[in-house]
Every structure is written in structure tokens, then in C-alpha cells.
Amino acid sequence: xxxxxxxxxxxGSLLSKAWKRYSFIFVFAIVLLVYAFTIEANGNTFKWGHxxxxxxxxxxVIVGTMALGMALVIITGxxxxxxxxxxxxxxxxxxxxxxxxxxxxxxLLAAVAAGxxxxxxxxxxxxxxxxxxxxxTLGTMLIYRSLMLSVVREIDPAITGSSxxxxxxxxxxxxxDFLRMKFGxxxxxxxxxxxxxxxxxxxxxxxxxxxxxxxxxxxxxAVGSNEKAAFLAGINVQGVKxxxxxxxxxxxxxxxxxQACKIxxxxxxxxxxxxxxxxxxxVVLGGIGMSGGKGNLLGVFFGALSYTTxxxxxxxxxxxxTDIQDTFQGLVLIVxxxxxxxxxVLKERFxxxxxxRLTRKVARKELADSKA
Amino acid sequence: xxxxxxxxxxxAFGGVIALTDVHLTVEAGEIHALLGENGxxxxxxxxxxxxxxxxxxxEILFDGKSYPNPTIAMMERAGIAxxxxxxxxxxxxxxxxxIFLNRxxxxxxxxxxxxxxxxxxxxxxxxxxxxxxxxxxVSELKTSQKQLLEIxxxxxxxxxxxxxxxxxxxxxTQEVEHLFGILRKLKAQGHSFIFISHxxxxxxxIADRYTVLRNGMFISSGFIxxxxxxxxxxxxxxxxxxxxDYYIPRPLGxxxxxxxxxxxxGFSDVSLEIKKGEIIAFTGLAGxxxxxxxxxxxxxLPFEGGVIRVEGKSLRGAxxxxxxxxxxxxxxxxxxxxxxxxxxxxxxxCIAEHALSKKQQxxxxxxxxxxxxxxxxxxxIKAGSPKExxxxxxxxxxxxxxLARWLNTDADVLLLDNPTQGVDVGAKAEIYRLILEFxxxxxxxxxxxxxxxxxKKVSDRCVVFFEGHVAKIFQHDxxxxxxxxxxxxxxxxxxxxANHAG
Numbered sequence: 100x101x102x103x104x105x106x107x108x109x110x111g112s113l114l115s116k117a118w119k120r121y122s123f124i125f126v127f128a129i130v131l132l133v134y135a136f137t138i139e140a141n142g143n144t145f146k147w148g149h150x151x152x153x154x155x156x157x158x159x160v161i162v163g164t165m166a167l168g169m170a171l172v173i174i175t176g177x178x179x180x181x182x183x184x185x186x187x188x189x190x191x192x193x194x195x196x197x198x199x200x201x202x203x204x205x206x207l208l209a210a211v212a213a214g215x216x217x218x219x220x221x222x223x224x225x226x227x228x229x230x231x232x233x234x235x236t237l238g239t240m241l242i243y244r245s246l247m248l249s250v251v252r253e254i255d256p257a258i259t260g261s262s263x264x265x266x267x268x269x270x271x272x273x274x275x276d277f278l279r280m281k282f283g284x285x286x287x288x289x290x291x292x293x294x295x296x297x298x299x300x301x302x303x304x305x306x307x308x309x310x311x312x313x314x315x316x317x318x319x320x321a322v323g324s325n326e327k328a329a330f331l332a333g334i335n336v337q338g339v340k341x342x343x344x345x346x347x348x349x350x351x352x353x354x355x356x357x358q359a360c361k362i363x364x365x366x367x368x369x370x371x372x373x374x375x376x377x378x379x380x381x382v383v384l385g386g387i388g389m390s391g392g393k394g395n396l397l398g399v400f401f402g403a404l405s406y407t408t409x410x411x412x413x414x415x416x417x418x419x420x421t422d423i424q425d426t427f428q429g430l431v432l433i434v435x436x437x438x439x440x441x442x443x444v445l446k447e448r449f450x451x452x453x454x455x456r457l458t459r460k461v462a463r464k465e466l467a468d469s470k471a
Numbered sequence: 472x473x474x475x476x477x478x479x480x481x482x483a484f485g486g487v488i489a490l491t492d493v494h495l496t497v498e499a500g501e502i503h504a505l506l507g508e509n510g511x512x513x514x515x516x517x518x519x520x521x522x523x524x525x526x527x528x529x530e531i532l533f534d535g536k537s538y539p540n541p542t543i544a545m546m547e548r549a550g551i552a553x554x555x556x557x558x559x560x561x562x563x564x565x566x567x568x569x570i571f572l573n574r575x576x577x578x579x580x581x582x583x584x585x586x587x588x589x590x591x592x593x594x595x596x597x598x599x600x601x602x603x604x605x606x607x608x609v610s611e612l613k614t615s616q617k618q619l620l621e622i623x624x625x626x627x628x629x630x631x632x633x634x635x636x637x638x639x640x641x642x643x644t645q646e647v648e649h650l651f652g653i654l655r656k657l658k659a660q661g662h663s664f665i666f667i668s669h670x671x672x673x674x675x676x677i678a679d680r681y682t683v684l685r686n687g688m689f690i691s692s693g694f695i696x697x698x699x700x701x702x703x704x705x706x707x708x709x710x711x712x713x714x715x716d717y718y719i720p721r722p723l724g725x726x727x728x729x730x731x732x733x734x735x736x737g738f739s740d741v742s743l744e745i746k747k748g749e750i751i752a753f754t755g756l757a758g759x760x761x762x763x764x765x766x767x768x769x770x771x772l773p774f775e776g777g778v779i780r781v782e783g784k785s786l787r788g789a790x791x792x793x794x795x796x797x798x799x800x801x802x803x804x805x806x807x808x809x810x811x812x813x814x815x816x817x818x819x820x821c822i823a824e825h826a827l828s829k830k831q832q833x834x835x836x837x838x839x840x841x842x843x844x845x846x847x848x849x850x851x852i853k854a855g856s857p858k859e860x861x862x863x864x865x866x867x868x869x870x871x872x873x874l875a876r877w878l879n880t881d882a883d884v885l886l887l888d889n890p891t892q893g894v895d896v897g898a899k900a901e902i903y904r905l906i907l908e909f910x911x912x913x914x915x916x917x918x919x920x921x922x923x924x925x926x927k928k929v930s931d932r933c934v935v936f937f938e939g940h941v942a943k944i945f946q947h948d949x950x951x952x953x954x955x956x957x958x959x960x961x962x963x964x965x966x967x968x969a970n971h972a973g
Binding site for chain 2: 314317327330331334335454
């Protein structure tokens with residue numbers, strides 16, 4: 100009996116350790132399970148196709164790529180609200196570059212360069228000018244989008260690729276077929292995983308490597324954990340703060356390129372709206388603390404997958420209209436944060452109460468002993 | 472039966488035991504000295520008494536009433552007041568407003584009754600023998616006056632017992648006498664005091680009884696008249712650490728650090744030459760500029776005038792600049808300035824070295840672990856896995872990790888700003904032993920501290936600062952607590968002090 104208890108306790112502590120460290124995987128597993136149930140409940144069978152749909156979704160690939168940058172920004176104790184608008188700006192620039200040059204490389208470079216510039220502006224204002232990142236990026240969020248809204252009207256439709264207030268890849272260009280049909284919407288034969296998912300995975304692996312195995316990565320965490328101690332240890336705190344915005348900008352650029360290839364067009368008035376919130380949601384679901392200094396970038400990958408799956412669940416429940424979707428997304432977010440912040444507090448309370456009970460018990464026993 | 476009885480008090484923070492079965496009894500109308508080195512548990516005990524933290528076991532009886540779970544408000548109402556080391560008055564208000572803070576007198580219309588408040592404050596000061604204008608701004612008061620104001624405020628709130636935490640640290644000899652006069656008067660009126668201090672002569676002058684704590688344990692208690700300073704000192708530090716002189720004279724090298732008329736924030740016109748392998752102690756009261764000089768020597772604070780030369784090279788600029796010239800600084804206030812709470816022990820050890828060698832970006836964990844194990848052995852760090860959180864270590868071991876952080880940068884000059892703050896006695900002795908060991912290896916060590924007995928044990932020279940100037944430089948043989956105090960309080964230049972020095 101006792102030995103049995105020991106084994107269970109061993110498994111329990113292993114699980115609790117794993118839960119603590121990889122809670123994001125458990126979250127994803129639970130969410131996926133719920134998704135499978137809803138599909139079955141609708142009378143369909145849960146198939147590999149459902150999983151590839153999650154992998155191919157915009158919320159996974161595009162928001163996920165941006166969320167990786169957002170995570171770095173949040174780890175340093177800052178925030179970037181401009182990523183959704185920057186996505187539109189980069190897509191627009193990238194599509195115009197394609198329409199003008201018909202070159203895949205220049206299309207990609209234009210997106211990345213535009214993103215880096217957007218990030219640099221955010222970073223310099225927040226890091227060097229020491230303005231609150233929340234306000235800075237709120238400002239640039241408005242600026243980046245409205246710039247594209249006016250540009251799209253002013254520029255020749257031959258360059259924007261469309262006459263209806265959007266940027267579109269010109270299908271007449273010879274590279275269009277490769278960019279859109281092969282790369283943007285195609286998938287690896289056999290497993291049918293989209294190519295763009297591999298872009299996301301590759302970016303994730305690079306960021307994961309940087310965050311864990313480079314001195315720069317460690318300094319990002321140090322700045323977010325204790326800025327003063329990081330400064331006194333010789334870390335260029337301002338440089339780090341600027342750099343995470345630039346990295347986010349570059350990732351937004353990559354996401355914009357992928358978006359352009361996948362969808363083929365971008366509408367400044369509506370594309371990428373609220374994406375900053377989705378990215379933050381993926382970061383939170385990935386178990387990265389909003390106060391900075393901690394979190395595993397691998398979590399963001401699963402956070403993005405969880406977020407997409409949650410959306411799919413909501414869509415697959417026929418009783419829910421699309422109008423109510425955001426309510427459920429919001430609720431899930433709040434619950435996850437609640438678990439993150441309230442969980443440890445409750446645990447501590449329980450531990451303290453248990454300790455107090457124990458000491459009281461010991462005292463009572465001593466008293467009884469002394470009387471005896 | 473005393474006015475205060477604390478029995479069987481034990482407290483642990485996580486795995487660190489702060490107090491074990493401590494007793495404290497204070498009689499009504501007495502001044503009770505609470506003694507012990509930094510980290511002995513005095514603050515923890517006082518924080519429990521005032522309801523700031525909860526005790527794990529034990530009971531508290533005050534004025535005949537039991538307080539099983541005291542809170543701050545409860546103990547204030549009971550009549551216990553804590554006069555903190557760093558004075559807690561509101562600088563932007565007038566003296567009388569501070570006295571009536573949160574207890575303002577109001578007129579029938581609900582407006583502040585300034586006139587009556589000023590009058591009552593004046594009466595209070597007359598009763599206590601404090602010479603202070605109730606209408607002057609607190610920001611214009613001297614530290615000693617602020618302290619008296621805080622005591623007055625506590626008494627006005629009907630405090631029966633006052634806890635004075637090192638009240639004389641920032642006071643001149645005359646001011647101390649004045650304070651003691653007031654304390655004696657209040658004692659005669661039936662007030663009790665818990666008096667926390669490190670200064671033996673003061674304790675023998677003012678206290679009636681004493682309690683000594685060491686390493687969180689009750690060591691001794693009794694009447695001051697029945698004991699001797701030597702006995703108390705032995706109780707405080709324990710036999711094994713007392714009178715152990717680590718100091719060994721060593722041959723010193725060339726001048727490695729040179730300050731020439733350096734002027735900066737909080738100090739001016741400081742000139743010093745420091746030799747390779749030398750151990751220099753900076754000391755002085757809070758605000759004397761020693762810490763600021765140290766920070767300027769590491770690029771944390773800018774300097775306005777003069778030259779800092781390291782190995783003949785004039786230095787200026789930010790921290791990385793100074794680090795490249797092989798200077799390292801362990802800042803004061805460990806929690807705020809050194810601890811990176813979300814990182815493990817290994818990363819905490821390596822971050823300064825990372826900043827220095829950032830051209831080589833990839834981290835070799837294997838290489839770092841070997842370095843860490845070497846440093847761990849050298850510094851006697853008591854830690855489990857290097858992957859554990861830095862917060863799992865005791866204060867002393869954390870501080871050693873931060874020493875390791877800087878040794879890891881292969882620095883030649885080590886600046887230590889109050890390195891034994893909040894460190895237990897054993898770890899403290901080890902840190903001083905290490906300082907000698909570093910110097911024997913040719914490192915130059917500058918240490919800023921108020922612990923004069925420790926300075927005496929390790930340093931070649933002691934520089935005493937007063938209000939941002941070098942007041943006096945003592946050679947090793949000349950260092951003694953009394954003379955250092957005379958210069959750091961500037962008592963040497965006041966009449967009473969000069970007489971004292973003979």
C-alpha cells in the first residue's frame with residue numbers, strides 16, 4: 100500500500116514539475132482534445148486534415164511569427180501594439196516591390212527592411228528616448244496603418260496591383276505562380292503540411308536558439324528580470340530594449356511576406372486588425388509572464404497553436420455566431436492568466452496553512468506529552 | 472513581568488532560518504539594548520513585533536495582552552512605535568503636519584485646524600525638551616532633528632514603547648548627547664525603549680539591560696552593570712571569530728588606480744593613489760560620498776572634474792568601458808542591484824562575463840560549468856545544482872555568487888560596495904578572508920563599509936570620508952574604531968570631539 104503511494108507520489112511530482120515547465124504543451128493538448136470532441140459531436144471524424152488546418156491557419160503562421168517577437172519584447176518588460184499595423188505596412192511595401200521587380204528575393208527583402216525600420220522607430224522612441232512603450236507603439240500603430248490607407252489611394256494601380264483600395268500581387272508577373280501557388284498555398288506532399296508552416300517553425304527554432312544559447316538571449320531575460328542589476332553587470336540595457344523591437348519588426352516583415360504569398364493581397368482598412376492582441380494572446384497562452392524576465396520561447400509556438408485551435412472550436416460550435424467569438428476568446432485568455440497569476444498564490448496559501456496546522460499539531464502533542 | 476514578553480519566537484524564510492526560539496523581555500521604563508551583528512536576526516525580531524511579518528511559532532505579550540497574530544495597525548494601537556534607521560518623515564510637509572499625519576485635527580466644518588495643531592505640537596516639543604519650530608519644513612531639518620521629530624510623532628500617538636534602530640549612526644557627538652538626554656527624561660516618565668546599536672560606548676552609557684542575538688538565536692541577556700564590553704562583543708560575534716587577525720603585510724606593486732581631483736555627484740576634489748595588490752577601505756557615515764566615488768570609478772555615475780587613471784590610462788564613459796580596463800564592482804543593496812531573480816545560479820554567475828565577451832555570442836555551457844565549479848570551490852559557495860534559482864540561496868551565498876560574477880570577468884581591481892550587508896556572521900568572515908586571498912593573488916580591492924573592526928582585520932589603509940571629502944587616511948596600524956568614528960562624524964573638528972581625542 101505504502102509502496103504504491105510512493106510510486107504515485109513520484110509520478111505526481113514528475114507531472115507537477117513537467118506541468119510547471121511545459122504547461123503550454125498541456126494547454127495545447129487539452130485544447131486539441133476539446134476540439135476533437137466538438138468535431139465528433141458534430142458527427143464528423145477527427146482527422147489529420149484538421150491538424151494540418153491548424154498548422155496552415157493565419158493565426159498560427161502569421162500571428163505566431165509576430166508573437167515570437169512580441170514575446171521577446173514582453174520578456175524585456177515592454178510591449179509592442181504596432182505589430183498589426185506594421186504587418187499591413189510591410190505587406191503593402193512587399194507587394195509593391197513584387198509588382199515592380201518580379202523578384203522573389205527583393206519582395207522578401209523589402210518586407211524585412213520595412214519591418215526592421217518600423218521596429219527601429221518603436222525601439223528608438225521607447226529605448227533611447229525612454230518613452231513608455233505602450234504609448235509609443237499605440238502611436239505608431241495608428242501611424243503605420245493610416246500611412247498605408249493613404250498610400251493605397253495615391254499610387255498607380257499598376258504598382259499596387261489593384262484599383263480597389265488594396266495591394267495585390269500582380270498575377271501577370273512570371274514569379275507569381277511560384278510565390279503564390281507553390282510557396283504561399285502549397286504544402287509538402289505526403290504529409291500535406293503547408294510550406295509556410297515550415298517558415299514559422301524555422302523562425303521559431305532560430306529565435307529559440309538565440310534566446311537559450313547566446314549571450315544576447317540571456318541579456319534579454321536579464322533586462323526584463325532586473326534592469327538595474329543588468330545595467331550594473333555591464334549589459335547595454337538600452338541597446339537590448341531597442342534590439343527586441345527591431346527583431347520584432349523583422350519577424351513582422353517575414354510574416355508580411357508570408358501573408359502576401361498566402362492571401363495574395365492586403366487591405367489596409369481591415370487586414371491585420373487586432374493582430375497585436377492575438378499575438379499577445381499567443382504569448383500569454385505560451386506561458387510567458389507579462390511582468391517580464393521569464394518564459395520559454397517554445398511556449399509561444401504552442402501558444403499560437405492553442406490560440407488557433409480555440410478559434411476553430413468556437414467556429415465549429417454551430418450555436419455560436421461569429422459575433423460572440425471574441426467573448427469566448429477573451430474568456431479563455433482571462434482564465435489562462437488567472438491560472439498563471441492566482442495559481443502560485445493559492446499554492447503558497449495552502450502550503451502556509453498546512454505548515455501552521457502542523458506546528459499547531461506538534462504543539463498540542465507536546466502539551467499532551469508534558470501533561471502525561 | 473515586563474511590559475513586553477516575546478517567547479519562543481522562530482521564523483524561517485523558505486529554507487533560510489532567521490530566528491530560532493528567541494526570547495526578549497523588556498521592563499516598563501527601561502532602555503533595553505538589542506545587540507547582534509548584521510544578520511543576527513534583530514530586524515526580523517523587530518519586524519515580527521511590529522506586525523510587519525508573521526512569526527512561525529511563539530507568543531507575544533505586550534502590556535498584559537497577548538498578540539497571537541499581530542498586524543502593523545494592531546501593534547501601533549497597542550503603543551509600539553518603530554523609529555527606523557532611515558528616517559520616515561515626509562519631507563514636503565511642515566513639522567506639525569508630520570506629527571498629525573493621518574490624525575489631523577479638524578474644525579467643525581471638517582477643515583484642518585492648523586492653529587490648534589501648531590499649538591499642540593509646540594507643547595509637545597516643550598514637554599520633551601526638543602528645540603524645533605512646528606511650522607518649519609521638514610526638508611530643511613538636519614537628520615538628527617528628523618529623528619527627534621519621528622520620536623515626537625510616536626510619543627504624540629501615545630507610544631508606550633519605542634524601537635530605535637541605530638539612532639545615532641548619522642549624529643554628531645553633541646547630537647547624540649542631546650538625544651540621550653531626551654531618552655533619559657522619557658524613561659523617567661515611564662516609556663520603554665528597545666535600542667538597537669553596534670556602538671559599545673553608547674550602550675554602556677544609555678542602556679539598562681541588554682539581549683544579545685547571534686545567527687538568529689538567543690545568546691544572553693542581563694543588566695548592563697553586570698557585564699563588560701568585551702563580554703558582550705564575545706557574545707555577539709562568537710568566540711571563533713573574535714580577535715582573529717587575518718591581516719598579513721604584503722609587498723605592494725606599482726600604482727594601478729589613480730584619482731586626481733575627481734569631482735562628482737556627492738563628493739568633490741578627491742585624490743588617491745592605490746597600489747596593485749592593496750586593500751583599501753572606504754568608510755564614513757551614510758551620505759559621505761564613499762559609495763558615489765566607487766560608482767564613479769565604475770562608470771555608473773558621471774564625473775564632472777578631475778581624472779581617473781587605471782594603469783596610466785585615463786578612463787571615462789560607461790560601465791563596459793571600465794570593465795574592459797579590468798575593473799569590477801559589486802554594488803551595494805544586493806536584492807536591488809545584483810539579484811536577477813528569474814535566472815538560475817549559473818546564469819547569474821555569467822552575465823557580467825557575457826557582457827564583456829559579447830563578440831563571441833554562442834554560449835558553451837560545458838565551459839561555463841567548469842568555470843562555475845572552480846569559482847564555487849574557491850568561494851566556498853554552498854549551493855545545490857547550478858540550475859537552481861538564485862533565490863534558493865541564503866544571503867551570504869547569493870553574495871558569493873555575485874563575487875563569482877565579477878571574478879569571472881578576470882578583473883584586476885575589485886570594488887566592493889558594502890559587501891557584507893545582510894550576510895550572516897560566518898559568511899561575512901569568509902568574505903573578509905577571501906578579500907585577503909584575492910589581494911595575495913595580486914588583485915586590488917577597495918571596500919566600502921561601516922564595519923570598522925573588519926576593516927582593521929583586512930585593510931592596508933582606511934580612507935575616512937566626511938561630506939564628500941577625504942577626512943583622513945589611516946595606515947593599517949593606526950586604524951581603530953574610535954578614531955575612525957571621530958573623523959567620520961567630523962567630531963574631531965568640534966570642541967567636544969577634540970577634547971575626546973586628547
